[in-house]
Amino acid sequence: MNFDFSDDQKQLRDQARKFLAEKCSPKAVRVVLDGKAPYDKELWKGLAEMGFLGVAIPEEFGGAGAGHLELCVIAEEMGRANAPVPFSSTVYLAAEALLIAGSDTQKKKWLPAIASGEAIGTLALFEGKGNPSRKNIKLTAANGVLNGVKKPVADGAIADFAVVAARTGSSGRDSDISLFLVDLKAGGAEVKSLTNLDPTRGQAEISFKDCRAEPLGAAGDGWSILTQVLDRAAVLCAFEQVGGSDRALEMGRDYALDRIAFGRQIGSFQAVKHMLADMYVSATLARSNSYYGAWALSTNAAELPEAAAAARISATQAFQHCAKNNIQVHGGMGFTWEFDCHMYYRRANAMALGLGSLTYWEDQLIDRMRKKNAA
Amino acid sequence: MNFDDTPQEAEFRATARAWISANAPKQYEDELRKSSLGRTVLKNANILEVAKAWQKKKADAGWACLHWPKEYGGRGSSPIERVIWQQEEGPFGQLSRMFIIGHGMCGPTMMAFAREEHKRTYLPPLASGEKVWCQLFSEPAGGSDVAGLRTRAEKDGDDWVINGQKIWTSGAHYSDYGILLTRTDPTVPKHKGLTMFFLDMKSPGVEVRPIKQASGASDFNEVYFTNVRIPDHQRLGEVGDGWNVSLTTLMNERSAIGAAVSTGFPELFEYCSSLMLDDGPAIEDRAVRSKLANWAVKASGLKYTSMRAISALSKGERPGPENSIGKLVAGSMIQDVATYALDLQGASGVISGEDAELAGRFQAMLLRAPGTRVEGGTDEIMRNIIAERVLGLPGDIRVDKDVPFNKIPTKGR
Numbered sequence A: 001m002n003f004d005f006s007d008d009q010k011q012l013r014d015q016a017r018k019f020l021a022e023k024c025s026p027k028a029v030r031v032v033l034d035g036k037a038p039y040d041k042e043l044w045k046g047l048a049e050m051g052f053l054g055v056a057i058p059e060e061f062g063g064a065g066a067g068h069l070e071l072c073v074i075a076e077e078m079g080r081a082n083a084p085v086p087f088s089s090t091v092y093l094a095a096e097a098l099l100i101a102g103s104d105t106q107k108k109k110w111l112p113a114i115a116s117g118e119a120i121g122t123l124a125l126f127e128g129k130g131n132p133s134r135k136n137i138k139l140t141a142a143n144g145v146l147n148g149v150k151k152p153v154a155d156g157a158i159a160d161f162a163v164v165a166a167r168t169g170s171s172g173r174d175s176d177i178s179l180f181l182v183d184l185k186a187g188g189a190e191v192k193s194l195t196n197l198d199p200t201r202g203q204a205e206i207s208f209k210d211c212r213a214e215p216l217g218a219a220g221d222g223w224s225i226l227t228q229v230l231d232r233a234a235v236l237c238a239f240e241q242v243g244g245s246d247r248a249l250e251m252g253r254d255y256a257l258d259r260i261a262f263g264r265q266i267g268s269f270q271a272v273k274h275m276l277a278d279m280y281v282s283a284t285l286a287r288s289n290s291y292y293g294a295w296a297l298s299t300n301a302a303e304l305p306e307a308a309a310a311a312r313i314s315a316t317q318a319f320q321h322c323a324k325n326n327i328q329v330h331g332g333m334g335f336t337w338e339f340d341c342h343m344y345y346r347r348a349n350a351m352a353l354g355l356g357s358l359t360y361w362e363d364q365l366i367d368r369m370r371k372k373n374a375a
Numbered sequence B: 001m002n003f004d005d006t007p008q009e010a011e012f013r014a015t016a017r018a019w020i021s022a023n024a025p026k027q028y029e030d031e032l033r034k035s036s037l038g039r040t041v042l043k044n045a046n047i048l049e050v051a052k053a054w055q056k057k058k059a060d061a062g063w064a065c066l067h068w069p070k071e072y073g074g075r076g077s078s079p080i081e082r083v084i085w086q087q088e089e090g091p092f093g094q095l096s097r098m099f100i101i102g103h104g105m106c107g108p109t110m111m112a113f114a115r116e117e118h119k120r121t122y123l124p125p126l127a128s129g130e131k132v133w134c135q136l137f138s139e140p141a142g143g144s145d146v147a148g149l150r151t152r153a154e155k156d157g158d159d160w161v162i163n164g165q166k167i168w169t170s171g172a173h174y175s176d177y178g179i180l181l182t183r184t185d186p187t188v189p190k191h192k193g194l195t196m197f198f199l200d201m202k203s204p205g206v207e208v209r210p211i212k213q214a215s216g217a218s219d220f221n222e223v224y225f226t227n228v229r230i231p232d233h234q235r236l237g238e239v240g241d242g243w244n245v246s247l248t249t250l251m252n253e254r255s256a257i258g259a260a261v262s263t264g265f266p267e268l269f270e271y272c273s274s275l276m277l278d279d280g281p282a283i284e285d286r287a288v289r290s291k292l293a294n295w296a297v298k299a300s301g302l303k304y305t306s307m308r309a310i311s312a313l314s315k316g317e318r319p320g321p322e323n324s325i326g327k328l329v330a331g332s333m334i335q336d337v338a339t340y341a342l343d344l345q346g347a348s349g350v351i352s353g354e355d356a357e358l359a360g361r362f363q364a365m366l367l368r369a370p371g372t373r374v375e376g377g378t379d380e381i382m383r384n385i386i387a388e389r390v391l392g393l394p395g396d397i398r399v400d401k402d403v404p405f406n407k408i409p410t411k412g413r
């Protein structure tokens, strides 16, 4: 047994950390946070040049063909740096959907463009309130034409293409749902930016009016593909959340050593020490669950659905826990725009919702555990 | 990243599995499987005898204390082989709980500090379960603050003469030997005046009085020492260096207890899978599912944290203070899980013992759980360890650190 990343993978992590420390300082993040740019274009280009965008894309489609464990270690660093780029929507959602269900032509068209940083992609799934569910998909597709409204769509305002979940049947079964690929720059889709909890990763509303679309995967396979995409993205997002948790803990620890009150470092007060110890505990549990998810993802194991749900829940909780208590450790300073604490607080809470809320994943986990126990 | 056995590991696993299948006391398997924290009882047998017999059988065939050197009764196995053995031993491993203090703490301390001839004499019968050991550290005045202990050891010729009292000593009532931390010099600051020994629990002047616990069971004791004589060659480490020696024990204690502690989650999940509530199956209830999911990820998080630790061990890295999280998380979890299981039982949850749902499994868990949060270092001490040794935060302010022990105030006011 070897339940750890390899030395090469750890080296890649160090490389990504170094690169992001240089190119993605909190100051750079703030350019996007303050609304001066929709995302960090320079950083995006740099990530492409480093080969990070295509790390899990096969070489024949323009990627590095390394694999998903490699993508996990990069994801952790993206989370640590709070990178203001459409990484999760493009790399975890759009690219994974293409890898799972795309035709050769579709893969050849979009995957190399993703790897080189030329194309931003996203998944258009939600339609207002609610979690991933067949019933919540009302947008229709008929004869290759879409009609309906999707929101929120992560990075929708900057995306070049979207994978769109549409209703193509009314049997009340999974087979009612099909996926489509839409070139958002080709007309027919109207995009509006929405303000959101975390401005470093935009959200949009996209209205499709008689919008031309090509099928992604076989008709009626949409729900099963979506479930796979969400599971894979759950593991990858969990690594971003683990990176964010670690960074929030580190910030809290450093501040506790620095700040003096009542003539002592505040880190010498037991209430503060214990709060930080609890942050360490939740970050560690999340990391361990995520490692298991990484193993399942990289080996395409039968355990992936259960492992993904566990990683998702654990990492969501840890990031929220660490981000909020980091502000608490920082006192009033933590509540200012000037300090970086709120960036992680925003990201933690936005990420907690992006793939469906905890309620959804708790249900998934229990269903999957039941199925396994019954088998 | 993989969970596969290497060819050698696979061979070891196959050998272990075959031996266990041919030799384990299978008649108790079901009872052991259904027992949970606080309730390892066998209806028609004395569990200590069953445990000792199984341990002896293992020792004779070379399966006891796998990671210990052969000359001390072990097998010289790698950490991974030890884990494989535990996986294969399954419910029969519960029987080793009787020996956890001896094997997990006293043995390693003896190995690090005893004379060679003592190691060869005392360790093999400890490994084989023929002799049981206990750990005599805690006192009424020194629990979390172990170094605040008052049991005196005074030199008299080649012997030391011990007077004082220990408390919470697990298994002292059936132990043959113990490791004992004493104060040999009260005129220096508290950490500097301690000395460690091992002793025969049958020595004249040792009196063991069982304590009845909150759970009603009596697993631990008060131990009184009246002019007990211990020869100097049974001293572990230098005179005045007992604190350092005890740190070895305590570090081993945390990993031994941390690795063995259960969370109660598998039991709760199984229970909820079959339980019918007023409105239908428990497992389909939204609130129940949410609770279960939250505990599920804690339980799996602990499991994979220990796998990461094992991977580190197998690469030759030493386990560090990060292992404190096992007991910290599992301790309050098992308490919450048991409370919730009783809540699901409604008014009848109040019934315990054989007449209760599942023969009182969760009631027993509830009554044992507070001990888990205290033994081997309280939750608060565990958090201090993580904060100080893992995160590098300042130590607590210690007003008694540089004060001679006999000048430290002994009352709260």
Ligand SMILES: Cc1cc2nc3c(=O)[nH]c(=O)nc-3n(C[C@H](O)[C@H](O)[C@H](O)COP(=O)(O)OP(=O)(O)OC[C@H]3O[C@@H](n4cnc5c(N)ncnc54)[C@H](O)[C@@H]3O)c2cc1C
Residues within 6 Å of the ligand: A270, B101, B134, B135, B136, B137, B138, B139, B140, B142, B143, B144, B145, B167, B168, B169, B170, B171, B220, B370, B371, B372, B374, B375, B376, B377, B378, B379, B380, B381, B396
């Ligand atoms: C089931 C069980 C088995 C045991 N077996 C053994 C055994 O075999 N051998 C043995 O030697 N001992 C044994 N013990 C004793 C155990 O190690 C002590 O009970 C434990 O270390 C706590 O000490 P105490 O009971 O004196 O509590 P105290 O130290 O008096 O603690 C009381 C409360 O104060 C808190 N507290 C104390 N110091 C601090 C601090 N610095 N910061 C914050 N909070 C603090 C504690 O967390 C706790 O909440 C056992 C205990 C139990 C419950």
